[in-house]
Amino acid sequence: MIDELKIHQFRNISTAHLSLAECNVLVGKNGSGKTSLLEAVFLLSRGKSFRHHEPKRYITHHQHRCAVWANTRQGQMAIQKTLDDKGFATTIIKQHGQHVSSQSVLSFALPTLLIDPSGMELLEMGSNSRRQLLDWLVFHMEHEFYGEWLSYQRLLKQRNILLKSPAIQKRLPELYAWDYQLASHAHKIHEYRQTVFNRWLGYFDKMLSCLLPHCAGLIWLSYQAGFDEKVGLFDVLRQRITADVELGYTRVGTHRADISVVFKQSGDVRFKEQAANVLSRGEKKLLITALKLSQLQLICETGIRLVVMIDDIDAELDEWAVQTLLKTLMELPCQLFITNLNSDIVSVIHDVQKQLGSTKTMAVFDVKDGTIIKRI
Ligand SMILES: Nc1ncnc2c1ncn2[C@@H]1O[C@H](COP(=O)(O)OP(=O)(O)OP(=O)(O)O)[C@@H](O)[C@H]1O
Numbered sequence: 182m183i184d185e186l187k188i189h190q191f192r193n194i195s196t197a198h199l200s201l202a203e204c205n206v207l208v209g210k211n212g213s214g215k216t217s218l219l220e221a222v223f224l225l226s227r228g229k230s231f232r233h234h235e236p237k238r239y240i241t242h243h244q245h246r247c248a249v250w251a252n253t254r255q256g257q258m259a260i261q262k263t264l265d266d267k268g269f270a271t272t273i274i275k276q277h278g279q280h281v282s283s284q285s286v287l288s289f290a291l292p293t294l295l296i297d298p299s300g301m302e303l304l305e306m307g308s309n310s311r312r313q314l315l316d317w318l319v320f321h322m323e324h325e326f327y328g329e330w331l332s333y334q335r336l337l338k339q340r341n342i343l344l345k346s347p348a349i350q351k352r353l354p355e356l357y358a359w360d361y362q363l364a365s366h367a368h369k370i371h372e373y374r375q376t377v378f379n380r381w382l383g384y385f386d387k388m389l390s391c392l393l394p395h396c397a398g399l400i401w402l403s404y405q406a407g408f409d410e411k412v413g414l415f416d417v418l419r420q421r422i423t424a425d426v427e428l429g430y431t432r433v434g435t436h437r438a439d440i441s442v443v444f445k446q447s448g449d450v451r452f453k454e455q456a457a458n459v460l461s462r463g464e465k466k467l468l469i470t471a472l473k474l475s476q477l478q479l480i481c482e483t484g485i486r487l488v489v490m491i492d493d494i495d496a497e498l499d500e501w502a503v504q505t506l507l508k509t510l511m512e513l514p515c516q517l518f519i520t521n522l523n524s525d526i527v528s529v530i531h532d533v534q535k536q537l538g539s540t541k542t543m544a545v546f547d548v549k550d551g552t553i554i555k556r557i
């Protein structure tokens with residue numbers, strides 16, 4: 182949990198110094214800076230923005246540096262991004278006042294989960310965001326996973342460079358030696374993903390029944406490894422070597438893993454469709470919320486405490502859905518940041534807290550032109 186947060190030169194927030202509660206509600210008009218505050222917390226946790234990868238987009242215009250600092254139950258942590266004259270960014274990350282070399286240190290210490298209405302790509306776009314969703318869960322649940330993932334990415338990069346090399350035919354023995362290691366990391370990554378995915382499924386089904394009861398038993402998740410696990414990646418890569426050389430990159434492997442989200446009636450083989458092609462926008466938002474909240478429930482049960490950020494909570498959701506979402510969140514041991522255009526949400530949250538007898542402390546902040554003021 183973050184007790185105190187400082188933001189410096191981040192989008193339209195010139196400076197902010199906030200004392201936070203367990204449930205933080207941010208209210209303000211369009212363009213006031215609500216999403217920017219969530220983005221700043223996300224940057225501290227993940228080292229990147231969820232809107233743009235380039236720091237020059239989120240550092241306040243005409244400035245060359247932004248910083249986010251937090252005092253948390255895990256100690257102090259900070260991130261600073263600085264632009265040089267050519268627009269390249271350098272990053273300084275600190276924990277307990279000491280420099281740390283890897284962002285993963287802060288990602289472990291301050292896990293964040295974001296639910297935003299623009300996040301439809303999870304269902305509508307390619308496999309990238311679904312793989313990242315699963316990997317985020319595996320990262321927090323299987324601590325060996327990250328090391329394996331890093332080694333795999335490093336080898337994959339080298340392999341792709343080699344595939345493009347004009348001397349590739351002569352260097353095939355070198356490639357096969359790397360493939361052996363690549364396959365070994367791939368199988369471990371696959372095992373971690375499969376184990377965590379299997380545990381996640383039960384939580385997802387329950388959350389789906391709660392948030393989208395009319396779709397319970399109709400939406401099915403399945404995990405694909407990205408290669409034929411029975412044949413094994415080493416042999417698959419051998420069989421595909423001519424095609425990979427022609428393409429100049431590695432087409433199969435754990436970097437192509439995916440989760441399919443399918444709408445079908447149990448036992449009905451005639452009607453099977455990607456959920457993205459069947460559901461309404463509000464239903465898709467609820468489905469994405471069910472995917473994320475079920476991960477949150479699973480993680481909370483392992484004792485990890487998260488910061489959950491919900492941007493524009495009532496966008497595209499009806500009153501019942503907002504209440505159900507709030508009830509679920511209030512009962513989980515996590516810190517909340519909830520943004521909304523108007524203040525009505527404050528009384529809705531109070532009512533939900535009363536109904537549940539929730540003891541979560543609450544703070545309301547008014548956001549206006551990048552200034553964030555706590556209501557007393
Ligand atoms: N690098 C930047 N420097 C300064 N201001 C910026 C920068 N990037 C974006 N802005 C401005 O920051 C303001 C806040 O944006 P933000 O997305 O946080 O608003 P919001 O309160 O979430 O609005 P909405 O309710 O429309 O989602 C906007 O007016 C935007 O134009």
Ligand SMILES: [Mg+2]
Binds near residue numbers: 215216492493
């Ligand atoms: Mg916004």
